[in-house]
Amino acid sequence: MTSGAYNPFKPAPSKTALQKIFPWTEAPLVASAPMRLISLAPLAVEVSKAGGLGFIGSGNDQSNLEETLKHALKLSVEAKLPIVGSKGETFLPIGVGFLNWGADLEYTLTLLKQYRPVAVWFFAPRSTEGLVEWTTKVRETTFGITKIWIQIGSVKEAVEVVKGCKPDALVVQGADAGGHGLNNGAGLISLLPEVIDTLETLVETRNIEQLPTIIAAGGIADGRGVAASLALGAEGVVMGTRYLAANEAQLSPGYRNEVLRASDGGQTTVRSSVYDTLRGTTEWPKEYGGRGVVNKSYHDSLSGMSLEENKKLYDEAVGKGDEGWGESGRLTTYAGTCVGLVKKVQGAGETTKEVRLEADAVLRRLKG
Amino acid sequence: MTSGAYNPFKPAPSKTALQKIFPWTEAPLVASAPMRLISLAPLAVEVSKAGGLGFIGSGNDQSNLEETLKHALKLSVEAKLPIVGSKGETFLPIGVGFLNWGADLEYTLTLLKQYRPVAVWFFAPRSTEGLVEWTTKVRETTFGITKIWIQIGSVKEAVEVVKGCKPDALVVQGADAGGHGLNNGAGLISLLPEVIDTLETLVETRNIEQLPTIIAAGGIADGRGVAASLALGAEGVVMGTRYLAANEAQLSPGYRNEVLRASDGGQTTVRSSVYDTLRGTTEWPKEYGGRGVVNKSYHDSLSGMSLEENKKLYDEAVGKGDEGWGESGRLTTYAGTCVGLVKKVQGAGETTKEVRLEADAVLRRLKG
Incomplete structure (x- = not known):
């Protein structure tokens, strides 16, 4: 194969890579989006309880974040989710999402130091430089316990973010996503493969060491979207709109x-x-x-x-x-x-499990 | 399951359904889009030769269509593609695409009667009524040898077209498609499953007899897009942009x-x-x-x-x-x-085979 060319025959990354990092989760990883004001502790913890990864949406305003993290810790303990790792390190088995254009870094660091969520999700910074500062300081503060997820919506952003921040996961958001995203964009069907090919070329040319974990977002509402995302090269997915119908979503x-x-x-x-x-x-x-x-x-x-x-x-x-x-x-x-595709109200945990089962069923069907 | 609910556990449609209709093709079916002025006989026949289904783009102006069909027949015979069916019926093993807002029905019928391409592809009519007329007359004229493919870009259009025309295949075009499509639209990741679910509800409520064959289009450029489309429920795919780089594409x-x-x-x-x-x-x-x-x-x-x-x-x-x-x-x-994702010029046949092999490789990888 020539440099940067897509090779469908190469071995797949270990399916358990994400499960090693987030040991209570099951493959394929299903995460809930950090929807501002809507994704609070009950939604996030229910998703994690069901073998997914739930995100709290702290948005651009961290004034209620400590209360939400406390609540998430309480719910996690009640749910018997792991909060102590194999080396004795404590953590919170959910993630927290930030709108970097407005979020307060210093205050966030004090909370991350105390609660150590397993992941933060950065989105919409004023500049890549600002994102580098957030990434560096969060890594220092949490000793790497808190993994860095960064959301992008174009190939250009993917390259800038991966070069500048070396995120643990790159959330590739297609144009179908609800809520905020780039005004112009492509759907996952073309965006995801091109992001992956472009990053693989950067590895081959030694501009970056390795690919981040690729997470698909935007327009996924059931197991078919999950299976399609895996086919396009993602290792996990995020759903937002589907979780709007979860019992635990904080909305009218x-x-x-x-x-x-x-x-x-x-x-x-x-x-x-x-x-x-x-x-x-x-x-x-x-x-x-x-x-x-x-x-x-x-x-x-x-x-x-x-x-x-x-x-x-x-x-x-x-x-x-x-x-x-x-x-x-x-x-x-x-x-x-x-x-x-969102037609029923149910628990976020039930949705998480159902979607995972559907994705498995779709993949089994395609084998036939 | 309740009426209209998505059931990923139900058996998949026979993988060979399309191969029974188009016996020289291989699964998954890869078709080339009828790009106006660009998709002529050499491109279409090369795709069919490689086990796909090539479409001629006759657009809104049929003045050169007879010449193009003659050329396609000559190339098909040279390529030893089948042109006589099991019942002695003759046909042309390619399809022809029409922009129904401008195409001439009566003249088209005389050509279809003579050349009998295996499929016509209708798109962008002034009204559904007009489309019903085209569909009915083509079926009468070609005794069903020419299958009716109709392109839609929304759930609403899908319902109207399937109820009104009972097409053999529905080409579901996502917003990522190049060239013409609805100004507003969704990507395949959400459009395809919703179209299928909605049509299945129409079957359950006896508004239609059965689903047409579902073909995905829009943003697919390699085997990953094909595999993703199959996961979303399509039985075959169409590529346009990828074939712009084919040796046989008629473009500057x-x-x-x-x-x-x-x-x-x-x-x-x-x-x-x-x-x-x-x-x-x-x-x-x-x-x-x-x-x-x-x-x-x-x-x-x-x-x-x-x-x-x-x-x-x-x-x-x-x-x-x-x-x-x-x-x-x-x-x-x-x-x-x-x-x-389009980075190399090659023969349309090579592209067709390569994409099919890639899709197989992706599906094998996902089994692992």
Whole structure:
């Protein structure tokens, strides 16, 4: 094979690599996304209990993070999840996600030192330099117990992040993802293989030592998406939208009902900055937009309604509670294009196990 | 299982279903897209020769179609491809693609009657009613020898088309596809499973008799994309962008070089109507746009350059020939987000076989 060429015949990485790092997990690794304000301790711990890896979404504001970590520790102990490693080191068997454009590094370090979650997930920094600082300091502070996951949405970002930060895992987010991601992007079907090929070329040319663990995100809602991601070269997956329907997700019934109702997400969701603007979350770097179900706020914005008027109507909708969501509502339903595959409410642990079993069944079917 | 619920444990459809219909093909079926002006007889026949199914792109203008079909027949005979079926019926072992918004039904029928390609591929009709007419008349004219493939890009379209036309195959096109597709869409990772689940619900509720064969398209450029598509539920795949680099593709070296150069297609390609407008192909129904590599025409359009001025510069670039393509060029390079996975020029037959072998290798690796 020539340098950088894709070789499907080479041996697969050990299937247990991730299970060595996160010993309570089962292959293929299913993680829950660190959805801001939605993914709190109950959701994260339920996913980890089921052999997955749950992430808390601490977002850009760490003011409630200590309380959430305490809660996660309590739930982990109750669930008899491992919190002491083979060398006597203590850890918390969940991860924590940060929006690096707004998160507070120094305060985060004090919490990581104390609670040592097994992973942090970085996303949307103002610069790669900032990300290098976060990565270096977290590694120093937690003695490597806390693995570094970094989310990217393009081949260019993948190269910058892997060269600069040497993350333990690279979360490759396709354009189908709900919530925030790059305004322009490719789906996993083309993004994932190209990221892997490009990084393999960097290994061959000795620009990097090795590939990080590749985790797929964006549009995955069941075992078929998991099996497809493995075929594309991922070692594990993340789901967000699917976990919006988990009992443990911290969200209003109005939001959840809209997730269950919406279908044909390629037509009925859109990536935009309109929802951010209405919600007052205006500090996102300009290259990111949030994918959500199309509603009246979006249509009115498209039709040229002033932001002032739209915001006024949005604020009125907030007062309506659960009725504020829906097609003719104005409250934001961040969700991925896979929203139409999410049809039932169940425990996050049940979802995690079910998806893993489905993926196994799909792979067995393909052998036949 | 409840009605319409996804059941990964149910038996897979016979792997040889497609091979019974197209007896020279091998599983998984790899088809080449009917790219307008680019996919002519040499490309289509090479793909069929290699155990795939090649499509001629007749587009919206059938003026050269008879000549192309004659050429395909000659090449098929030379290649000793089967042209007589088990019941003595004659056929042409390739397919023909139509852009139904502009194609001429009556003239097409006279050619289909004479040449009987094994498949037609319908896309982008002005209405579903029009598509029903095409489907009915083609079936009558070719006594069912010519199978009906219909391309859709949303769950809504899938339901309408399957109810109205009962196609033999449904080509499910994800948003990553190059060239024309719905302006808004989902990637295959979520679109394919939702289309299948929705159609299965229609079978259970007796709205349709059975599922058509499901073919995946959009962002697939190698065996990993094929294996992923099978995991998502497809029985075969179509590639377009990958075949732009085939020796037999009818395109300028400038176009091909730009396909080989471009990478990170989620960032460097865009779906837009700008390229159509400059090229004077303005009859597309408004819901479709063409994905191509971003170039100066696009940037100038974004920056507010008048169409008149942009068109003048485009026409000048046409005069430059191969130099007119490229990042700082103005000629259109329609390509999918997988453009960065296309790195070598080779025969279309070699590509077809290679991709099939890669898919097998990926599936074997996943068993391990």
